[in-house]
Amino acid sequence: MSNVRLGVIGLGNMGTMTANYLLKGEIEGAELAAVCEMYPDRLKWAAGHFPSSVTGFDSIEAMLTSGSIDAVYIATPHFDHPAIAIRAFECGLHVLTEKPAGVYTKQVRQMNEAAARAGTVFGIMYNARTQPLYRKLRELVISGELGAIRRTNWIVTNWYRPQSYYDSGTWRGTWAGEGGGVLINQAPHQLDLWQWTIDMMPRRIRASCYFGKNRDIEVEDEVIAFAEYENGATGQLITSTGESPGTNRYEVVGDRGKLVIEDGNMTFWRLRVPESEFNRTSTDLFRQPECWKCDIPLPKQGKDGHLLTTQNFADAIRTGTPLIAPGEEGIKGLMLSNAMHLSTWTDRWVDLPIDEDLYLSHLEERMRTSRFKRSKDGAE
Amino acid sequence: MSNVRLGVIGLGNMGTMTANYLLKGEIEGAELAAVCEMYPDRLKWAAGHFPSSVTGFDSIEAMLTSGSIDAVYIATPHFDHPAIAIRAFECGLHVLTEKPAGVYTKQVRQMNEAAARAGTVFGIMYNARTQPLYRKLRELVISGELGAIRRTNWIVTNWYRPQSYYDSGTWRGTWAGEGGGVLINQAPHQLDLWQWTIDMMPRRIRASCYFGKNRDIEVEDEVIAFAEYENGATGQLITSTGESPGTNRYEVVGDRGKLVIEDGNMTFWRLRVPESEFNRTSTDLFRQPECWKCDIPLPKQGKDGHLLTTQNFADAIRTGTPLIAPGEEGIKGLMLSNAMHLSTWTDRWVDLPIDEDLYLSHLEERMRTSRFKRSKDGAE
Numbered sequence: 001m002s003n004v005r006l007g008v009i010g011l012g013n014m015g016t017m018t019a020n021y022l023l024k025g026e027i028e029g030a031e032l033a034a035v036c037e038m039y040p041d042r043l044k045w046a047a048g049h050f051p052s053s054v055t056g057f058d059s060i061e062a063m064l065t066s067g068s069i070d071a072v073y074i075a076t077p078h079f080d081h082p083a084i085a086i087r088a089f090e091c092g093l094h095v096l097t098e099k100p101a102g103v104y105t106k107q108v109r110q111m112n113e114a115a116a117r118a119g120t121v122f123g124i125m126y127n128a129r130t131q132p133l134y135r136k137l138r139e140l141v142i143s144g145e146l147g148a149i150r151r152t153n154w155i156v157t158n159w160y161r162p163q164s165y166y167d168s169g170t171w172r173g174t175w176a177g178e179g180g181g182v183l184i185n186q187a188p189h190q191l192d193l194w195q196w197t198i199d200m201m202p203r204r205i206r207a208s209c210y211f212g213k214n215r216d217i218e219v220e221d222e223v224i225a226f227a228e229y230e231n232g233a234t235g236q237l238i239t240s241t242g243e244s245p246g247t248n249r250y251e252v253v254g255d256r257g258k259l260v261i262e263d264g265n266m267t268f269w270r271l272r273v274p275e276s277e278f279n280r281t282s283t284d285l286f287r288q289p290e291c292w293k294c295d296i297p298l299p300k301q302g303k304d305g306h307l308l309t310t311q312n313f314a315d316a317i318r319t320g321t322p323l324i325a326p327g328e329e330g331i332k333g334l335m336l337s338n339a340m341h342l343s344t345w346t347d348r349w350v351d352l353p354i355d356e357d358l359y360l361s362h363l364e365e366r367m368r369t370s371r372f373k374r375s376k377d378g379a380e
Numbered sequence: 381m382s383n384v385r386l387g388v389i390g391l392g393n394m395g396t397m398t399a400n401y402l403l404k405g406e407i408e409g410a411e412l413a414a415v416c417e418m419y420p421d422r423l424k425w426a427a428g429h430f431p432s433s434v435t436g437f438d439s440i441e442a443m444l445t446s447g448s449i450d451a452v453y454i455a456t457p458h459f460d461h462p463a464i465a466i467r468a469f470e471c472g473l474h475v476l477t478e479k480p481a482g483v484y485t486k487q488v489r490q491m492n493e494a495a496a497r498a499g500t501v502f503g504i505m506y507n508a509r510t511q512p513l514y515r516k517l518r519e520l521v522i523s524g525e526l527g528a529i530r531r532t533n534w535i536v537t538n539w540y541r542p543q544s545y546y547d548s549g550t551w552r553g554t555w556a557g558e559g560g561g562v563l564i565n566q567a568p569h570q571l572d573l574w575q576w577t578i579d580m581m582p583r584r585i586r587a588s589c590y591f592g593k594n595r596d597i598e599v600e601d602e603v604i605a606f607a608e609y610e611n612g613a614t615g616q617l618i619t620s621t622g623e624s625p626g627t628n629r630y631e632v633v634g635d636r637g638k639l640v641i642e643d644g645n646m647t648f649w650r651l652r653v654p655e656s657e658f659n660r661t662s663t664d665l666f667r668q669p670e671c672w673k674c675d676i677p678l679p680k681q682g683k684d685g686h687l688l689t690t691q692n693f694a695d696a697i698r699t700g701t702p703l704i705a706p707g708e709e710g711i712k713g714l715m716l717s718n719a720m721h722l723s724t725w726t727d728r729w730v731d732l733p734i735d736e737d738l739y740l741s742h743l744e745e746r747m748r749t750s751r752f753k754r755s756k757d758g759a760e
Contacts, residue, residue: 151602153535153618155631162658165665206586208606208614214659222531224606224614226588234588234604236616238533243633244658244668245649247640251535253623260627269625278542278624279594285545288624347729 001318004094005033007069009060009084011042014098014125014306015075021307023050030071030314036063060084064091071121071317073310074098077171079179082107085122089114094121096313100188101330103179104363105338106356108331115327122327123313127305128189129196129324132298133261137197137252140259140268140296147255147274149198152227152235158246159186159239166217173217176370179363181219183209183337187239192325192333194237198252201332202227202235204351207340214242218370225340257291266296381698384474385413387449389440389464391422394478394505394686395455401687403430410451410694416443440464444471451501451697453690454478457551459559462487465502469494474501476693480568481710483559484743485718486736488711495707502707503693507685508569509576509704512678513641517577517632520639520648520676527635527654529578532607532615538626539566539619546597553597556750559743561599563589563717567619572705572713574617578632581712582607582615584731587720594622598750605720617716637671646676 008019015035022032035050036057037043047056057063064072064087071094074084082102085095095115101124102108115122128134140146159182171177178184183191195201207225215221221242227235240246249262257270271278272290303311308324315321335352338359343350345362388399395415402412415430416437417423427436437443444452444467451474454464462482465475475495481504482488495502508514520526539562551557558564563571575581587605595601601622607615620626629642635656638649651658652670683691688704695701715732718739723730725742 150623151537151618151620153533155533157531157633160668162662162664162667163660164663168665206588208586208608210614213612222614224616226604226606228588232593234590234602236604236618238531238616240531242655242659243530243638244651244655245638245671247631247638251627253537258623258625258627271624275622275624279622280543282542283544284542285548287542288540291625349727 001029004030004314004317005068005070006030007034007036007063007072008032009036009063009072009074010076011035011037011046012075015073017306018073018075018310019050021310023054026307027311027314029318030310033069034063034066036060061087064088064093070094071096071313077177078184079103079177082111085111086114089118089120089122092118092120094313094317095327096123096125096310097330098125099192099330100184100334100337101327102334103184104356104360105331105335105354106360108327108334109356112327112331121313121316121323123309123316123323124325124327124330125306125309126189126192126325126329126333127309128193130301130305130308132301133264133266134193134197136266136296136298137259137261138199141198141252141254145268145270146252146257146259148231149200149229149233149252149254151233151253152194152198152251154190154194154236154250155238155247156187156190156250157238157240157243158248159241160244160246161186161215161241163215166215171372173215173219174370174372175218175363175366176374177372178219179367180337180341181211181217181221182239182241183220183223183340186241188333188337190237190239191336192329194235195332195336196329200229200231200233201335202352203230204228204349205336205339205343206349207343209340209344214240218366220341220344223340266298268294268296270294381409384410384694384697385448385450386410387414387416387443387452388412389416389443389452389454390456391415391417391426392455395453397686398453398455398690399430401690403434406687407691407694409698410690413449414443414446416440441467444468444473450474451476451693458564459483459557462491465491466494469498469500469502472498472500474693474697475707476503476505476690477710478505479572479710480564480714480717481707482714483564484736484740485711485715485734486740488707488714489736492707492711501693501696501703503689503696503703504705504707504710505686505689506569506572506705506709506713507689508573510681510685510688512681513644513646514573514577516646516676516678517639517641518579521578521632521634525648526632526637526639528611529580529609529613529632529634531613531633532574532578532631534570534574534615534617534630535627536567536570536630537618537620537623538628539621540624540626541566541595541621543595546595551752553595553599554750554752555598555743555746556754557752558599559747560717560721561591561597561601562619562621563600563603563720566621568713568717570617570619571716572709574615575712575716576709580609580611580613581715582732583610584608584729585716585719585723586729587723589720589724594620598746600721600724603720646678648674648676650674
C-alpha cells in the first residue's frame with residue numbers, strides 16, 4: 001500500500017515537531033504532504049524550512065479539499081479540534097487529533113458520529129498510553145493479577161504553571177479560550193489513564209474544582225475528585241498547577257494486593273491469597289494475608305510516545321492495526337473532566353454518563369461572561 | 381509533693397498494661413492504688429496478680445468515692461468513658477481517658493464542663509502525639525518552615541481487621557456497641573494528628589463513609605473525606621479496615637515545599653523561595669522554584685508513647701506541666717469523625733463546628749435499630 005499523505009494543521013510546538021519527524025522519515029508508511037498555518041509569518045517560515053513537496057496552506061478548508069492528503073493531524077488550540085475534525089471526516093479523511101479531542105463530550109460524540117459516517121480512522125494523541133508503566137498496569141489489571149479493583153488514589157500535582165504562563169496568551173486560563181483549566185489543558189492524559197489502566201469508568205463523581213485559586217485565571221487550577229464504581233470501588237484524583245515540586249503518585253488497590261507508581265517505578269505488594277479469601281477463612285483477629293513486595297520490571301520504551309502514536313495511526317490506516325486510542329475513547333477522559341466541573345457547579349454527585357446538555361449550558365454561561373472574546377472565525 | 385494515687389478502670393489489654401507499668405514504678409510521682417473490674421474472674425486474677433496495696437473494686441462508684449485515689453485512668457469500652465469521667469470529676473478526681481474520649485462531641489463537651497467545674501486535670505490518651513514524626517511535623521508547621529499550609533493527603537488504610545475480629549464481640553462493629561467503625565475505633569489517633577500537626581481545623585467536611593462494605597458490620601469500614609480550611613487549604617483523609625497490606629502515607633504541602641511521612645521516614649522537599657513569591661516574580665513560563673530534597677532527622681523516642689502520656693498526666697497534676705493532649709482537644713478529632721458521619725448521612729457538606737444535636741439524633745436512630753442491645757447498666 002502506498003504511503004499515507006499526512007497534512008499537519010497548526011505549526012505550534014506539537015505540529016512542528018510532528019512535521020519534522022515525518023519529514024525525517026521516522027514514520028513508516030507515512031509522509032508529510034501539507035501543512036496549514038493561519039499566521040503568515042509562521043507559514044513563511046514553513047515555506048523556507050520544508051521541502052517543496054510539502055504544500056503550505058493558510059486555509060484549513062483549502063487543505064482539506066485539496067486532494068493532496070489522505071489524513072490530518074490536528075494540533076491547533078483544542079477549542080478548534082471538533083470543527084476541523086468533523087470537516088475532515090466530511091472530506092473523507094482520516095483524523096489524528098491532539099488531546100483533548102474537544103472541550104465537552106457532546107462535541108466528541110459528534111466527532112465520532114462523523115467518523116462513523118466517513119468510515120475513516122479517528123485516533124487521539126493519548127501518547128501517554130504508550131508508556132511502559134501504564135501499559136504494564138493495565139496488563140496486570142486485565143490479566144487479573146491485582147484482582148478486583150477496590151480503590152485508586154492518584155495525586156498528580158506536578159503540573160506547575162506560574163502566573164507568567166497564564167499571562168503569555170489572552171486565551172489562557174479563560175472559559176472562552178480554553179473551556180477549562182488543569183483538567184482540560186494539563187491533566188487530560190491522566191484522566192484518560194485513570195480509566196484506561198483500571199479498565200472501568202466511574203458510576204458517579206463528586207468533585208471540588210477551585211477556580212482561580214492560586215492564579216489569576218477564570219478556570220480551575222486545583223481539583224479534588226472522588227469516584228464511585230459499579231463494583232463498589234472508590235477512587236480519588238487530585239491535581240493542581242499551583243504546587244511545587246508537586247507529586248505524581250498513583251496507587252491502585254485490588255483484592256490481590258496494592259500497586260504504586262511513583263518516580264517512574266512500579267511496586268506491587270502482592271498478597272499470596274486474595275484478601276477476600278483470607279477474610280473468609282482467617283480465624284485470627286489481627287493477622288493479615290502474607291504479602292510480597294515485588295519490584296515490577298518495565299520494558300524500555302523504544303521510541304518517543306508521540307511518534308509511536310503517529311506510527312500506530314498510520315498502521316491503522318494502512319493495515320487495520322487496532323488504534324492505541326480510538327476516537328470513541330476520547331470521550332471517556334473528557335466525561336470525567338466534564339463531570340468534575342458539573343459536580344462543582346451543582347455541588348452534587350454527578351451520575352455518568354453525564355447530562356451533556358446540562359453541562360453545555362453551564363459551560364456556555366461561563367463562556368459568555370469570559371474575559372476572552374472570540375472573533376467570528378473562532379480565533380483571537 | 382506526694383505521689384498521685386491512680387485507679388485503673390477496666391483490666392483489658394490497655395488497663396492491665398498500664399497497671400503493670402505503674403506497679404513497676406515506671407511513672408515517676410504516680411502509684412497504682414486501685415483497680416476496678418466488673419468481671420469477677422478478671423478481678424480474682426487481679427487480686428492474685430497485684431500486691432495487697434492495690435485495692436480491687438467491682439464497682440466504679442465505690443472506687444470513685446473510696447477516698448483511696450487522686451486520679452483515674454479509664455480503659456473501659458469507649459461508650460462508657462463520658463459517664464465515668466463525669467462522675468470522677470464530680471468526686472474531685474483527675475481523669476486520664478483512653479481515646480476516643482466519647483462517641484459524640486456533645487458528650488466530650490459535657491466532660492470538659494465537668495472538668496472545669498472540678499478544677500482537676502483532664503487528659504486524653506492521644507499517645508501518638510508523642511511520636512517524633514508527628515511532633516517534628518507540627519514543629520515544622522508552627523515554626524513556619526513549611527509556610528502556609530495548602531493541602532494535605534493522608535492515606536491511612538493499614539488498619540486491617542478481618543471478619544473474625546468483628547465477630548469476636550457482639551458489640552463490635554455495631555452502632556449501639558461502638559458508635560462508629562474505623563473512625564471511632566481504629567483511626568482516632570490519625571484524626572487527632574490530622575488537625576494537631578497542621579494546627580488547624582477544617583471549615584467544612586465532605587465525606588463518604590461506607591458502612592459494612594467489606595465486612596458484615598453496621599458501621600463504616602471505609603472512609604474518604606475532603607476538608608476545606610479557612611485559609612483556602614484542602615485536605616483528604618482516606619481510611620479503611622478492609623485493605624491489606626494498606627498504606628500509611630501523609631503528605632503535607634505548604635507554600636515553602638512538600639513534606640511526606642511514609643514508612644517511618646520524613647522527607648521535606650524544601651523550596652528555596654516560597655512558591656507564592658516565585659509565582660509573583662517569575663517571568664519564565666515553565667520554570668519552578670529551586671527545590672532541595674531533605675531527609676529530616678528524627679530524635680529517638682526514649683520511652684513508649686503510652687507511658688510518656690501517663691507520665692505527662694502525673695506531671696500535670698503534680699507540677700502543672702502542660703498536657704500533651706488536654707481534654708479540650710479531645711473534641712477536635714471526634715468533631716472530624718462526627719462530621720464525616722453526618723456528611724455521609726445528609727449527603728452534604730457539613731460546616732464545623734457541627735450541629736451536635738442533629739448528629740446525636742442521627743446516631744440515636746442508628747443505635748435504636750442496632751443489632752447490639754445494651755443491658756440496663758450499659759454493658760452487654
